Amino acid sequence: xxxxxxxxxxxxxxxxxxxxLAYPDSILYKVQKPARYTGGEVNAIVKDFDAxxxxxxxxxxxxxxxxMSNLSVPILYDIVNRRPDALAERAYVPWPDMAKAIxxxxxxxxxxxxxxxxxxFDVVGFSLGAxxxxxxxxxxxxxxxxxxxxxxxxxxxxxxxxxxxxMFNPEPVADFIDAFFIGDGEDxxxxxxxxxxxxxxxxxxxxxxxxxxxxxxxxxxxxxxxxEVKYKDDGTVASVxxxxxxxxxxIARRIIQTLPPPVTSPxxxxxxxxxxxxxxxISRGCVRGCRFCHAGVxxxxxxxxxxxxxxxxxxxxxxxxxxxxxxxxxxxTSDYPGIDDLVxxxxxxHQGKHIAISLPSLRVTPGSVAxxxxxPEKRKSGLTFAPEAASPRLQKVINKVISDEELLATAQAAxxxxxxxLKLYYMLGLPTETLDDLSTMADMLHRIxxxxxxxxGRRPQLRVSLSxxxxxxxxxxxxxxxxxxxxxxxKQRHLIERVRVKGIRLSWSDAKMSLLEGALSxxxxxxxxxxxxxxxxxSVLDGWTELFSWQRWADAFTEAGLDPAFYARRTRxxxxxxxxxxxxSGVTEGFLIREYRxxxxxxxSGDCHDAPCQACGLQELIDECAASLTHRISAGAxxxxxxxxx
Ligand code: SF4
Numbered sequence: 001x002x003x004x005x006x007x008x009x010x011x012x013x014x015x016x017x018x019x020x021l022a023y024p025d026s027i028l029y030k031v032q033k034p035a036r037y038t039g040g041e042v043n044a045i046v047k048d049f050d051a052x053x054x055x056x057x058x059x060x061x062x063x064x065x066x067x068m069s070n071l072s073v074p075i076l077y078d079i080v081n082r083r084p085d086a087l088a089e090r091a092y093v094p095w096p097d098m099a100k101a102i103x104x105x106x107x108x109x110x111x112x113x114x115x116x117x118x119x120x121f122d123v124v125g126f127s128l129g130a131x132x133x134x135x136x137x138x139x140x141x142x143x144x145x146x147x148x149x150x151x152x153x154x155x156x157x158x159x160x161x162x163x164x165x166x167m168f169n170p171e172p173v174a175d176f177i178d179a180f181f182i183g184d185g186e187d188x189x190x191x192x193x194x195x196x197x198x199x200x201x202x203x204x205x206x207x208x209x210x211x212x213x214x215x216x217x218x219x220x221x222x223x224x225x226x227x228e229v230k231y232k233d234d235g236t237v238a239s240v241x242x243x244x245x246x247x248x249x250x251i252a253r254r255i256i257q258t259l260p261p262p263v264t265s266p267x268x269x270x271x272x273x274x275x276x277x278x279x280x281x282i283s284r285g286c287v288r289g290c291r292f293c294h295a296g297v298x299x300x301x302x303x304x305x306x307x308x309x310x311x312x313x314x315x316x317x318x319x320x321x322x323x324x325x326x327x328x329x330x331x332x333t334s335d336y337p338g339i340d341d342l343v344x345x346x347x348x349x350h351q352g353k354h355i356a357i358s359l360p361s362l363r364v365t366p367g368s369v370a371x372x373x374x375x376p377e378k379r380k381s382g383l384t385f386a387p388e389a390a391s392p393r394l395q396k397v398i399n400k401v402i403s404d405e406e407l408l409a410t411a412q413a414a415x416x417x418x419x420x421x422l423k424l425y426y427m428l429g430l431p432t433e434t435l436d437d438l439s440t441m442a443d444m445l446h447r448i449x450x451x452x453x454x455x456x457g458r459r460p461q462l463r464v465s466l467s468x469x470x471x472x473x474x475x476x477x478x479x480x481x482x483x484x485x486x487x488x489x490x491k492q493r494h495l496i497e498r499v500r501v502k503g504i505r506l507s508w509s510d511a512k513m514s515l516l517e518g519a520l521s522x523x524x525x526x527x528x529x530x531x532x533x534x535x536x537x538x539s540v541l542d543g544w545t546e547l548f549s550w551q552r553w554a555d556a557f558t559e560a561g562l563d564p565a566f567y568a569r570r571t572r573x574x575x576x577x578x579x580x581x582x583x584x585s586g587v588t589e590g591f592l593i594r595e596y597r598x599x600x601x602x603x604x605s606g607d608c609h610d611a612p613c614q615a616c617g618l619q620e621l622i623d624e625c626a627a628s629l630t631h632r633i634s635a636g637a638x639x640x641x642x643x644x645x646x
Contacts, residue, residue: 022037022039023102027101027102031098031101032097032098033064033095035064035269035270036063036065036092036095037094037112039113040270041112041269041270042267042268043321044112044113044267045087045088045267046114047081049087049116049120052085053085053200053201054086054122054197055087055120055121055122055123056086056089056121057090057091057111057121057123058080058088058089058090058091058125059092059118059126059137060073060091060092061093061134061137062092062093062541062543064269064271064273065269065273066274069274069275071281071329072164073090073127074263075186076088076185077090078266079190079260080193085197089111089112091109091110091111091140093139093541094109099139099143099540103143108143109140118140118141119144119145122159122200123158123159123196124141124146124158124159124160126140126160126162127163127164128163128166129166130165132513132516132517132543134173135534136541137173138531138535139535146160148532148535150175150224151225155204155207155208159211160178161178161180161181161192162177165299167181168182168298168473168474168580169474169521169522169523170580171523171524171525171580172524172525172528173528173531175528177224179212179216179221180222180224181254182221182222182254183220183254184220184254184256186256187254187256188219192215192221195211195218199211212225216244216246216248220251220254224525225243226243226246227242227247227582228240228241228243229579231524235566236576237579238577239577240579240581240582249582250584251582251583252584252586253584253585255618255622257303257622257624259281259284259304261309262281262305262309262310264316264317265316265317265321266321268321268322275327277324277325277326277327277356278314278325278326278327279327279329280313280317280326280327280328281305281329281330282304282310282328282333283305284299285301285331286330286335287302287607287609288332288399289399289605289606289608290388290399290400291398291399291476291595292430292469292472292477294473296331296475297474297585297587299331300587301608301625303624304336307341307342310328310342314350318353318355324356325355325356325358326346326355326356327358327360328343328360329360330360332361332363333359333360334361334362334363334365334368334371335609340371343357343359343374347374347375347376350376355376356375356376357375357376358375359375360384364386364407365409366413368385369414369417369419373417382419382421384422384423385422385424385425387407387425388400388427389427389430389433389437390438390443390444391437391441393602394433396603397432397600397602398427398599399598399605399607407444407448411451411452412451414460415452415454416455418456418457420461421460422462422463423463423464423465424448425465425467426441426464426466427466427469428466428467428468428469428483428491428508429468429483429487429491430469431471431480431599432599432602433483435494438491438494438495438498442495442498445462445464445499445501445504446499446504448462449501449503452503460503462503464504464507466509467509468483468508468509468511470482470518471518472521472522473522473580474585476599478578479571479573479576482569484565485515488514489511492508510545513542513543513545513548515565515568516553518568518569519567519568522567522568522579523579524579525579526562527560527562529559530553530556530557530559530560532556534556536556537555539552586620587618588617591614591615608628613629
């Protein structure tokens, strides 16, 4: 008999089950980090598999210690397992040594709760937050002995579903997936399970197609097999049309107006996770309007959690999980209303208990340094900020304006207070970027490093991470071309020549990885052949530099007769039909075009924080946005952006 702690913190006996390891010891002894595969964690929920109607496997396409650091699986795990008629179990991709052992021994990928093969579940769901995870999804399906192509799966295979930020352009994986969740999943997963349960209890009327027809009626659910894509001779999309009367012409993103209570009893790993701490999502979405930011659009608008709920959640996580660190998660933590007050209250409440609080995603202001200083149990190794661009011109292009004075004052405050490391994130290859912009960046890095000269103690180091900019679907830069490899290399060289200082360390993202990400993020359905071809050649965990091989992908593109540059490096006309044109984020195309034009003209726009509502489209869907727009109109502004701007 196993006693289990459920997510509402009451101890319940949920099932009679002997605790047993699923994979044989003979395998676990031989692989790296066997704790990835043994389950049985504190707060894991093990229900009676055979007595539950809807069984859902939640798959995260990365290794256990990465997946356990992601919030999407625990949120759905909590919601599903609260229902008496449903259960959710977790699965992560095995590292290649374990994958080989599974195949060599004729085994199958198992869940971490009841150690059931994926094939036993009714539904297998993938959380796809990044394009480079697509081959890993195929690897998991293959290890589960489930055919990758939706058309090859007979009725007795589980339904394969997916959701996550990269599913705002689901087309590259549309031929593998039966149904997608577009947008916030908290409400749609409940409706999904209701529909699945009724279909199953009702004798599976209409078979899989019958189920898909019912699912297509749920707001935010996309059934790709009900749509046909036609292409023009030049390779661009001619049309995306419904082939089934139940399918809506456009799939509207699901948006929850109020965040549901945070998860306070997630499973706690026995091994060290990448983020080894409790996490509370203090707000979703961002009030800023950075034009490069995909998350800024697909999680728009900002929705904050009440302070009291956060304070209570911190108490519960510490009690239920034993963590000594709580991370307050948000796209821009500094923008949480009353963040100083919240941090002050948490610090006071946990004084003397050795509980650390971490604040990711701080804005570049000296106030952020003061905020971090006010944290209890701080670790003074490094502070991280993301200016993204250095020259005032380019900052206006991307709509993230941080004055030199602000950045220098922030660095000065950090050094004065004894921080020994400062990490700065910048991007290379932003639209309209020139070598002059990069010279300005180099000058700024020298000025910042110069400030560290008078710092107390050991001289601080400056680490600068330069990622290649990848234009994303649904953002104002969705029409922009991505820089080619030669240009990026030239820009890197330009910076290296100008930043030859021992205390400043530059690092880059892999240019080929960025090209692949660019092609997949704005790609169409034909790319499924490329993804499959790359996986067949051995690609898996492509986000891991030590496992990534561009050659496999290049061969897969050649075999499919497709060119990654066609997807990534082309400036697209406004008239082009995008592969994701039937997926609606809620932000209108008119708003995105206006923002793109303003970017090219070097004009910044107001955000939802300091400026009146910009009428991005969400005012039609979100009460708070509508109220903000009403306020703007009553203050004398137009409800529409200026027509000349569109
Ligand atoms: S509708 Fe207005 S307030 Fe709401 S997200 Fe859009 S611009 Fe911001």
